[in-house]
Ligand SMILES: Nc1ncnc2c1ncn2[C@@H]1O[C@H](COP(=O)(O)OP(=O)(O)OP(=O)(O)O)[C@@H](O)[C@H]1O
């Protein structure tokens with residue numbers, strides 16, 4: 398008698414253990430019997446398809462699965478008695494891609510029912526898509542200057558070189574496009590280094606005023622040539638930072654402010670601090686960024702106005718690099734902008750940088 402009780406208790410314990418494993422999976426799981434009645438279904442399945450799993454056990458799958466393409470899939474597997482696999486796009490409650498694998502199971506060599514496993518492939522597919530887009534974008538960006546270099550060189554070789562003026566003009570174009578290619582490739586290399594975390598951060602205590610001053614110095618001539626006023630309002634702070642990293646962030650933000658602000662405008666660099674952060678702001682009175690583009694300008698190659706940016710030599714990688722550098726520094730960046738009025742880029746760095 399005692400051993401029987403023990404066996405039942407053991408059995409119960411292992412069933413409980415099995416149940417908690419099934420419930421803790423992030424893979425959706427459902428089991429139906431030969432007649433289509435649901436024998437088992439876990440929480441992950443419920444949240445994937447927004448279904449009340451508590452009520453489903455004992456019901457026929459027809460009752461609950463009519464809204465998805467799951468029903469025909471189950472029918473097919475029932476009838477054919479062979480495994481079925483399919484990717485199902487879902488639009489509700491969220492847009493997602495679910496991989497369904499259905500396998501018929503047997504008990505005592507009799508068809509018992511089906512085990513269905515559902516995996517969320519959304520993140521995986523999105524990554525693939527990003528990679529494809531990236532390769533397409535890079536190829537496109539490289540193609541434009543290359544086409545122009547090859548074209549002008551051909552024309553020169555065909556005889557245009559004999560006219561000194563034409564020759565000089567074409568060589569200048571080739572040179573300009575060559576520089577563009579060089580910038581593109583060096584930006585891409587920077588980006589890939591930062592992304593693969595190959596750059597190490599070297600934190601040192603420095604005067605922000607000095608860093609800002611250095612950067613401004615290198616750009617002042619270009620600013621004056623465009624008749625832009627450059628103002629600085631920098632608190633005398635000593636903060637811990639990676640100087641190269643902050644310098645590059647500021648150079649990119651200032652280059653944008655300069656490029657996207659018409660002649661006669663004003664660019665301001667401001668540095669201030671609150672109790673936990675120090676803030677770097679670059680403000681301009683330029684063309685501004687439409688609200689719908691604002692969330693996207695930090696993406697690689699994204700430009701509001703492709704033609705304009707390309708004419709100014711832009712690759713569309715500047716802000717993507719800035720964003721990565723800011724994150725490497727455990728900071729955050731945000732933009733406020735009004736079309737026709739100007740933009741404010743704010744970078745917030747923690748005063749206490751920790752490696753973890
Ligand atoms: N201060 C700004 N004012 C208006 N638009 C801006 C400003 N900064 C960025 N943008 C918009 O965001 C886009 C992306 O900026 P980003 O710096 O990444 O690329 P880019 O300036 O076009 O090229 P790159 O910086 O690589 O030379 C720009 O093309 C521009 O449309």
Ligand SMILES: [Mg+2]
Pocket residue numbers: 649652653711715716
């Ligand atoms: Mg830029």
